[in-house]
Amino acid sequence: MSNQAVEKSALARNFSDAAKHYDAWATAQAEIASGLALRMDRREPALMVDLGCGTGLLSVLLLERYPKASLVGLDLAEGMVEACRKRWNGLDRARFVAGDVEDPACLVRGADLVACSCVAQWFGNPIGTMRMWAEALAPGGILACAFLIQGSFFELESAYHHALQARFQGLRLWKAETAHDIGKAAGLRVLHCEEESILAGYDSARAALRSYKHIGAVFQGQPGHRPLGPAQMRRLLACYEQQADSQGRVTVTHRVQYFIAEKPR
Numbered sequence: 001m002s003n004q005a006v007e008k009s010a011l012a013r014n015f016s017d018a019a020k021h022y023d024a025w026a027t028a029q030a031e032i033a034s035g036l037a038l039r040m041d042r043r044e045p046a047l048m049v050d051l052g053c054g055t056g057l058l059s060v061l062l063l064e065r066y067p068k069a070s071l072v073g074l075d076l077a078e079g080m081v082e083a084c085r086k087r088w089n090g091l092d093r094a095r096f097v098a099g100d101v102e103d104p105a106c107l108v109r110g111a112d113l114v115a116c117s118c119v120a121q122w123f124g125n126p127i128g129t130m131r132m133w134a135e136a137l138a139p140g141g142i143l144a145c146a147f148l149i150q151g152s153f154f155e156l157e158s159a160y161h162h163a164l165q166a167r168f169q170g171l172r173l174w175k176a177e178t179a180h181d182i183g184k185a186a187g188l189r190v191l192h193c194e195e196e197s198i199l200a201g202y203d204s205a206r207a208a209l210r211s212y213k214h215i216g217a218v219f220q221g222q223p224g225h226r227p228l229g230p231a232q233m234r235r236l237l238a239c240y241e242q243q244a245d246s247q248g249r250v251t252v253t254h255r256v257q258y259f260i261a262e263k264p265r
């Protein structure tokens with residue numbers, strides 16, 4: 001599975017623009033990052049990398065959990081990296097760098113922990129990228145990821161299908177088995193693999209759609225993306241609204257796979 005047609009400059013711009021709103025809207029992402037950190041090993045790494053660190057929702061948990069370890073946070077979006085630099089200004093053991101983690105030039109070799117939460121769905125070549133980072137781990141190093149897999153955002157997909165009689169051309173979400181295939185190809189030993197659904201509830205379909213915008217998870221500037229016209233948007237909202245519960249709340253489902261694997265010594 002690869003999606004070479006990812007326009008990285010647009011992706012970086014959309015996430016940079018969202019950096020100031022991100023933490024207020026990324027409630028599901030915060031829960032997922034906590035879920036990943038909770039499942040991690042107690043062994044203290046020396047060097048950790050947070051791929052696609054965003055505003056640092058996972059970095060903060062890693063720095064707390066492993067108080068002696070150094071951390072490199074990498075993100076494509078300057079705005080996100082800036083937010084992290086401000087937050088950890090003066091903390092010598094944390095460094096944040098702007099860059100594309102799919103680019104081998106960004107690779108940090110010999111890390112003891114490479115972590116990644118809610119990011120791989122944006123990669124052009126998710127399988128190749130995760131394998132590259134897995135192979136670059138130190139012997140005994142850990143790859144710890146929360147992947148959004150198929151089944152995520154099904155409410156939006158279904159509303160889109162009904163409203164527009166078209167398939168939502170969104171993210172490439174992989175099947176649960178894919179992580180195992182990557183682990184096997186990279187020679188990793190799986191320590192933990194578990195799936196769970198994390199739900200975010202909103203007062204209206206409009207608020208649910210706004211949440212995507214406020215965390216930067218939008219497709220503006222991506223090849224083939226055509227913004228919806230006003231009539232299409234009204235139909236989409238109406239179809240999404242039909243899924244509301246008895247209190248009028250609509251849901252965004254995140255189907256999460258926590259995947260933790262070790263590189264043999």
Ligand SMILES: C[S@@+](CC[C@H](N)C(=O)[O-])C[C@H]1O[C@@H](n2cnc3c(N)ncnc32)[C@H](O)[C@@H]1O
Binds near residue numbers: 052055
């Ligand atoms: C949904 S946010 C998740 C951020 C953070 N990991 C969290 O859990 O809150 C996705 C992040 O991945 C970053 N990202 C996407 N593709 C990337 C790439 N190829 N290289 C580096 N960062 C990337 C985006 O800029 C964005 O900050």
